[in-house]
Amino acid sequence: MSRYSSLFGPRHLALQAEIDRLFDQMIAEGVARVYRQSHAWTPPLDVFETEQAYVVRMEIAGMRTEDFDILFQEGVLLIRGTRPEPQSPPRTYHQSQIRYGEFIAAVRFPDDVLVDEVEAVYDNGFLHVTLPKKAKNTSH
Secondary structure, three states, X not given: OOOOHHHHOHHHHHHHHXXXXXXXXXXXXXXXXXXXXXXXXXXXXXXXXXXXXXXXXXXXXXXXXXXXXXXXXXXXXXXXXXXXXXXXXXXXXXXXXXXXEEEEEEEEOOOOEOHHHOEEEEEOOEEEEEEEEOOOOOXX
């Protein structure tokens, strides 16, 4: 056993996985940053995984299905659109927390997404994007 073998042990693999995750996150955020140049905002997101799929749940009320542009390319899910501000008479706000206008969200995923089977459903103010996973190869 060489004195360098510990460099390639479990600790190295964990470090490499963390570096890969941070790099992927940086790329996904970079994609979003390009689109945010027009002061776009990002709605709240939940991203989780089941055995069969990855799921992105975006909270964004006041939209219609056709108001979303959803793209999955090179491992990055990009969701963008514009939430229009309601037309109303002039007023003075005492508090304003609801965002309107252009929004963007980008999430990077591993290579096991079945791209042709990605589905999106908008219901009750939530956009749900399901990204099915490829079946794991259990044979050795």
